[in-house]
Amino acid sequence: MTTMATTRRIPPLGGFSPTFLRLEFRRMLRNRRAVIFTLVMPSAFFLLFGSDGKYKTESAGHGNVTAYVMVSMAVYGAMIATTSGGAMVATERALGWSRQLRLTPLQPVAYVAVKVAVAMTMGLAAIVAVFVVGNLEGAELSFGRLLLCGVLGWSCTLVFAAFGLFMGYLLPSENVMQLLGPSLALLSFAGGLFVPLDQMSDVFANIAKFTPAYGVGVIARWPMEHDGNLGLAVVNVVLWVAVFVGGAAWRMSKDTKRV
Amino acid sequence: MNSSTPAVSIDGVVKRFGSVTAVDGLSLQIQPGEVVAFLGPNGAGKTTTVDMILGLSQPSEGSVQIFGGDARQAVALGRVAAVMQTGGLLKDFTVRETVELTASLFIPSRPVDEVLDRAGILDIGDRLVGKASGGQQQRLRFALALLSDPDLLILDEPTTGMDVQGRREFWHAIRSDAADGRTTVFATHYLEEADAYADRIVLVRKGKIVADGTAAEIKALSAGxxxxxxxxxxxxxxxxxxxxxxxxxxxxxxxxxxxxxxxxxxxxxxxxxxxxxxxxxxRNLEDAFIALTGDDAQTPEGALA
Missing domain, CATH: 3.30.70 (Alpha-Beta Plaits)
Incomplete structure (x- = not known):
């Protein structure tokens, strides 16, 4: 014991390490429900909504309608991945795991960084999965624009990491995603990811612009087709990030008694 | 390490939660190598005190020092480790993965197999934590606490959920470490554990120390x-x-x-x-315990120091 005492050190990067990432990925992939929800369901939804034969010949901006649906569904998939990543942080806190981790040198920032890295990687996988299925199903969009759509949609879905965190704090339970899954589908519908706004009634279309998935969808599709108002979309994303981060911070501050 | 530096030094500590005073002017020094039982009824302030020793919460008044320094620093360096009553585990990690993850955070760290073996769970390393029994999960927490080879080990109700055999093996492991000089502090409400395994018993009631001595001294103190x-x-x-x-x-x-x-x-x-x-x-320790910690008990004059 005393021989070790002289060499004890704090881990580099606050504990963020390849080992930590590897173990978290392995755990994530073991969760069959999470894999199905993020990797299979968005592609299935794409096939359901976007594989209509006539979409392939209808153009939408720089691509066809199939590609339009594909980008929207990719955003939906990434939303699910990042939301569940955010919700995991709060769930693990509720389970007392964060308290167990406080007996180690792990820095909270490093912990959140691992969670974000895992959630964003899953989000990326969801986007790639939909893009692959989409291209097999005849989506037409140049590779450069496709890449740009993917990157924009991917980074904007960080909004939903904050959403997951906030909801996880509000409903701390291991099954929080069973509630959040349908909510995300509803938000995606309301935000024009499943059905474009111009196919909704005016009232619905106006309400849609204030829901959190709207901004992300418009920004992600921007390189392909300028449908909707980019300025409004950016304001939408910024405001919802503020709401969710503020909400999560508020719940967190209520919850410091026994961390 | 200066041999005169106490492992734990608690000086006039008060901890309040709103209008509730959980710890009420507690002072205690624990020397390196001691095995101390923190004994008291539920709500006596044991867990609150343990939290402050680990730096998980700060005292409202007074000070806590671990090996003469800051508690959080001692935890981060692995000099202090703990088995917490409330520390949660993730069900969808395996037993081994949980240990691997924690091991990745400590430099240096004992080998994963070694701590699994010492905690008696080497054979269930590949089992999901959610499929492990309460006693096995408790052993897993113990394995995690062994990773940094701590100089001070804090155990909060450590044998909860273990069967008799498990308890005996657990205490055997603790005692053999203590013989090697590891300071061990455990909170318990099992009188027989305090009696059998501690060199020294600190009896707490309503956030105050009501007695402090060997098991025999405590028995004599209240009971005659x-x-x-x-x-x-x-x-x-x-x-x-x-x-x-x-x-x-x-x-x-x-x-x-x-x-x-x-x-x-x-x-x-x-x-x-x-x-x-x-x-x-x-009278046995239980009589002493009831006499000293019951609601109508009076703090004995000249409690042993």
Missing amino acids: RTVRATLDQADTSALARIAGVDSVDVRGDSVLIHGSDSDEIARYLLNHTPARDLEITS
């Missing part, structure tokens, strides 16, 4: 001993005047004399009366 003898026509007033006697009870031809100094009582009975068949019994 009862001397029973066969004695016809006992002179009860004379018996009551023996030093330290607090009660004299005549039952038929038996007399029961209770007092703090059983030797003096026995000496008097044998030298000055025709008493025979002497029996001396001490």
